[in-house]
Amino acid sequence: MVGESDLPKVTYLDMVIKESFRLHPVAPLLIPHESTEDITVNGYFIKKSRILVNVWSMGRDRTVWSDNAEEFFPERFENSGIDLRGHDFQLIPFGAGRRGCPGTQLGLTTLRLIIAQLVHCFDWELPDAILPNELDMTEKFGLTLPRANHLFAKPAYRLVG
Numbered sequence: 001m002v003g004e005s006d007l008p009k010v011t012y013l014d015m016v017i018k019e020s021f022r023l024h025p026v027a028p029l030l031i032p033h034e035s036t037e038d039i040t041v042n043g044y045f046i047k048k049s050r051i052l053v054n055v056w057s058m059g060r061d062r063t064v065w066s067d068n069a070e071e072f073f074p075e076r077f078e079n080s081g082i083d084l085r086g087h088d089f090q091l092i093p094f095g096a097g098r099r100g101c102p103g104t105q106l107g108l109t110t111l112r113l114i115i116a117q118l119v120h121c122f123d124w125e126l127p128d129a130i131l132p133n134e135l136d137m138t139e140k141f142g143l144t145l146p147r148a149n150h151l152f153a154k155p156a157y158r159l160v161g
């Protein structure tokens with residue numbers, strides 16, 4: 001079984017998780033933030049207003065992610081040093097700063113453990129000879145961004161004894 005002590009070794013899985021959050025952030029507009037008065041921050045004037053941060057479109061910006069921005073390509077994070085905990089503003093699926101997600105560490109650890117165990121314990125197949133690039137990845141836009149249609153996948157237990 002994969003345990004917490006194995007997590008430092010799951011480097012490819014970490015790239016897959018970053019790539020998944022880049023293309024399919026859980027909260028596509030984060031949570032609305034409101035400035036209660038006109039203010040200038042780092043030279044940027046922000047009017048008293050409500051601010052939405054569109055991380056969905058940030059994740060698909062070709063000027064940041066190059067021409068293959070729409071492609072699921074985890075290797076783009078190899079040796080890139082881009083983190084998703086709110087330090088690198090091109091990838092902020094948990095938000096950033098004082099009102100960023102306080103559950104980032106718990107959320108990420110849970111996610112890494114669950115996916116690592118699912119991949120370690122089972123071989124996975126798509127039903128009806130569907131190819132991975134034919135998967136319906138349509139999203140249902142809202143406060144959160146679930147799949148529009150369920151993912152069907154067939155697990156086969158692969159650990160013996």
Ligand code: HEM
Nearest residue numbers: 026027030031093094095096099100101102103104106107
């Ligand atoms: C994969 C898991 C998770 C994701 C992707 C996620 C994502 C987010 C995002 C995008 C925000 C808004 C940040 C912003 O607008 O700047 C947020 C806020 C928040 N999250 Fe999470 N979250 C996750 C797990 C958790 C967990 C496990 C907890 C608690 C145990 C949690 C508690 C909160 C709370 C309380 C806020 C509001 C913070 C505030 O307004 O000051 N989240 N989360």
